[in-house]
Amino acid sequence: MTDPVVLEGVSHAFGEGELRRLVLRDVALRMAPGEIVLLTGPSGSGKTTLLTLVGALRALQAGSARVLGVELAEAGEGQRLSLRRQIGFIFQNHNLLGFLDARQNVAMTLEMQPGLGERQRLARADEVLAAVGLAEHRHKPPSQLSGGQRQRVAIARALVGEPGLILADEPTAALDKASGHEVVSLLRGMARQRGVSILMVTHDPRILDVADRVVAMEDGRIVSAPPAGRD
Incomplete structure (x- = not known):
């Protein structure tokens, strides 16, 4: 099975000229199939920027990023859009x-x-x-759900399309x-059942x-990353 995420030499900057600021510096990361990896580090270390690049929400500027077999260094907007449909966010x-119910x-x-017709979509939503x-x-709108329940709906939404990868940004x-650990444990269990990497x-x-692994970032670099692969 192909590794869902393989990053090599990924760098990224915001702004131009004197305002240009490098936020990712030569990042390398590999995830194994079914692996759960947490990105940690102080605010401003580049974690969310890296997540948006992996999720094809930004165009890759430098380096190589293969996500679910797609090389983002060569991908146009159409390819990135197609890839995003294979990722749960x-x-x-x-x-x-707010104007829609959970289903x-x-x-x-x-x-x-x-x-997929509407009846099929709703039936699959009910299952998840x-x-x-x-x-x-x-049948409740988000306003009638607790914070933990709303995040459970978000987990269901991320999983219903049977994605090959889930990307989560500060979900707790x-x-x-109690609610935070419960929600993340639920996500882990469901991802394990489906063989989805997170x-x-x-x-x-x-x-x-x-x-499975905790990867630490600081100042746009990965400063601690145990080897890929689950126990």
């Missing part, structure tokens, strides 16, 4: 649409998949919401200790035990 503030928020992810323990809450930042940015020391 989970954000700190869940980014749910509709999850099903919306499937709208770009050919051959049941798996994250929200079957009885599927707005949650208390790359997660976090400042939260309470969830380090969910990872």
